[in-house]
Amino acid sequence: MNNHEIDYKLYGDDMQFVEVELDPEETVIAEAGSLMMMDDQVEMETIFGDGSDSDGNGLMGKLFGAGRRVITGESLFMTAFTNVGQGKKHVAFASPYPGKIIPMDLSELDGKLICQKDAFLAAAKGVSIGIEFQRKIGTGFFGGEGFIMQKLEGDGMGFVHAGGTMHKRVLSPGEMLRVDTGCLVAMTGGVDYNIEYVGKVKTALFGGEGLFYATLRGPGTVWIQSLPFSRLASRVFAAMPKEGGSKGEGSIAGGLFDLLGGDRR
Known part of the structure; x- marks a missing residue:
C-alpha cells in the first residue's frame, strides 16, 4: 500500500x-x-498539486503537478489534512451541489480512474490527480469535457461527486452504452470512450438532447449521473427574473398583472 x-x-x-x-x-x-x-489536532496545510511523489520532490516537480491541475480548470492549490495528535481524528468534506459522493477504491479499479474534470472531492495522500488527454479529435471537440479529463491513479481511496442519482454500470467486453455527454461521471481505464452524432437532422435540431452523445464500450465500469450540474445551472439561469421583470411569476395574480402590463412596485 503506497x-x-x-x-x-x-x-x-x-x-x-x-x-x-x-x-x-x-x-x-x-x-x-x-x-x-x-x-482538534487536525492540521490543515495548503499544498501545490496533489501532494503525491509522482512528479518528484523538487520545486519543478511540484510546479508541474500543480500546472496540470490548472489545465483542467482547477485551482493551483489543494489542501492536506493531517492528524498530528494522538488517537483517531475526523475531518469531513461536503459536495458543492446536490448529488452523491462515490467512494472509489483504486486498488480494486486497476489503479486508475478517469472522471469529469470537476468530479474529484478528496483522496488519501499518495493518490495522484492528473490529466487524461482524449486522443480522438471528435471526442475532444464535442465530448462536453473537452480534450482533458481528470485521472486518479494509485492504490488508495478517492471520493468523487456528481449531481442527482448515481448509476453504476459494468460493461462486458464489446458491450456498448450510449450516454448524454454531460451525464458521464467516471469510467475505468479500459473503457473505450468516443462521441457520435445523433444521426438525424430533425432530432439534432429539435429533440432537445444535443447534437452528440457519448459511446462507451467495455470491458470496464462506468458511473452515470442523473443531473449534471450544467443542466441544473441552465435551468436556474433560465428561471431567473430578467432585468425589469416582475416578481411572483408563479402566482395567478402575478400572471394577471403580467397580462395586463401592470406595475406592482
Whole structure:
C-alpha cells in the first residue's frame, strides 16, 4: 500500500458529506473549499498539486503537478489534512451541489480512474490527480469535457461527486452504452470512450438532447449521473427574473398583472 489507508463514513442522501477517519500521521487531500468540519489536532496545510511523489520532490516537480491541475480548470492549490495528535481524528468534506459522493477504491479499479474534470472531492495522500488527454479529435471537440479529463491513479481511496442519482454500470467486453455527454461521471481505464452524432437532422435540431452523445464500450465500469450540474445551472439561469421583470411569476395574480402590463412596485 503506497497511499495512506483511510477509513470513512458517508452521511445524508441528496446533500451528502463524507467523514474521513485519520490515524496519527495519516493525511487526506481535498479540493480547496470542500472542508465542512474537522477535529482538534487536525492540521490543515495548503499544498501545490496533489501532494503525491509522482512528479518528484523538487520545486519543478511540484510546479508541474500543480500546472496540470490548472489545465483542467482547477485551482493551483489543494489542501492536506493531517492528524498530528494522538488517537483517531475526523475531518469531513461536503459536495458543492446536490448529488452523491462515490467512494472509489483504486486498488480494486486497476489503479486508475478517469472522471469529469470537476468530479474529484478528496483522496488519501499518495493518490495522484492528473490529466487524461482524449486522443480522438471528435471526442475532444464535442465530448462536453473537452480534450482533458481528470485521472486518479494509485492504490488508495478517492471520493468523487456528481449531481442527482448515481448509476453504476459494468460493461462486458464489446458491450456498448450510449450516454448524454454531460451525464458521464467516471469510467475505468479500459473503457473505450468516443462521441457520435445523433444521426438525424430533425432530432439534432429539435429533440432537445444535443447534437452528440457519448459511446462507451467495455470491458470496464462506468458511473452515470442523473443531473449534471450544467443542466441544473441552465435551468436556474433560465428561471431567473430578467432585468425589469416582475416578481411572483408563479402566482395567478402575478400572471394577471403580467397580462395586463401592470406595475406592482
